[in-house]
Amino acid sequence: MSSNTGGAAPHYFVPAPSRHPVTASIGLLIIIFSAAEWVNGADWAKYSLLVGFLWLFTVLFQWFRDAIHESETGQYGHKVEISYRWSMSWFIFSEVMFFGAFFTALWWMRAHSVPALGGLDNALLWPDFKAVWPTVQPGATASPANIIEPFQTMTPFWLPTINTALLLSSGVTITIAHHLLREGKRGPTILWMWITVALGATFVAVQGYEYFHAYHELNLKLTSGAYGSTFFMLTGFHGFHVMVGMLMLFFITLRLMKGHFTADKHFGFEGAAWYWHFVDVVWLGLYTLVYWL
Known part of the structure; x- marks a missing residue:
């Protein structure tokens, strides 16, 4: 803190x-x-x-x-600040493992599960199954009985690309705010923090519209086979983490306005910034593996 x-x-x-x-x-x-x-x-x-x-x-x-x-x-003395730094580091590590599990699930489906279902071992059970990714061809959803409704995949243009620009920009603005705080410039720090919060809120709004577009125009849902489940689990959990990070930055900004933090003692700010940069990095992985590949 x-x-x-x-x-x-x-x-x-x-x-x-x-x-x-x-x-x-x-x-x-x-x-x-x-x-x-x-x-x-x-x-x-x-x-x-x-x-x-x-x-x-x-x-x-x-x-x-x-x-x-x-x-x-x-x-709070120096030892307490060290404990906070270790605590935040381990928390972010646990989040890395959390998203690592979902990225691994995506890789396993694409590299092993779907190809295995289209192999010779399952040819008698699903003779018309097509082992492709994304699973959008007829019979390619591991549902030859047509249980899963037809859907379209989400492309990187343009909403995901806009959100990428928003998050990368927010990473720049919070870095600027951090440097200004270390220089003791509280007013400009608050301004750049509000810009960062606004960029995070805009990201959430754009993702909400993306989900509306996916459900109503692409018929892409959580039940749309392996592609739909991994798409919404990865992007949905990331969106939740963006909201949590945005709230952290929001309250840090309010504390700055109340006169909290100094140029050399501001780990509450730094911890929120660490988390926000982590969210940025996860999104870059999502943008590449989910939308492009």
Whole structure:
């Protein structure tokens, strides 16, 4: 986080007993239980699911508020900042593994599963199956019985390319903001941060329109065979991460406007910037492997 550490900050910070872990766990329990009941047909569960999310968001707001107060009152020293850096590094590593699993699933389907279904071993079961990718030819969806509706694939022009330009531009703007903050120029830093947030919001809006276009004009859905499932799982989870990153940058910008962070103590800003650059890199992989190849 930030920052007014100075020489008075303790070498190690020992937080006071907190209710937040327990109350957050209660919110998560409500969410999981309600989601399970909803998918099993309980109509009331969608309301309890909303209650669970509101509960969790309220707890997180209070938890983050307390952490920010501890930081701004100079209770975090150098050791705490190191722990934050390690924590954010491991978190981003876990996200790398998360997306790595989906990229591996895409590769496995293209390089192994679909070719195997079109091999001699399955020729008697699916004689008309065509082992091609994307799986859009008649009978090429691993569904010779025509269970899957015909669909069209998403091309890189023009919405995905526009979104690529937006994310790459946002990576530049947040880097500019970081350099300005290190120079102690708070006003220009806030301006470039708002530009970054706006670029992230525009990306989400363009992706929402892309999904509308895919569903209503291309008939491309999550149920459209292996291509549809991998397309929406990869792009959908990435879009969710963009929204999370955008919210992080939004609240960091509000903290900047409140006078938080200094030129040499601003890891809250840096951690959000790390995450945003990670989101950019993942998108470049998506843009190449999903839209072009």
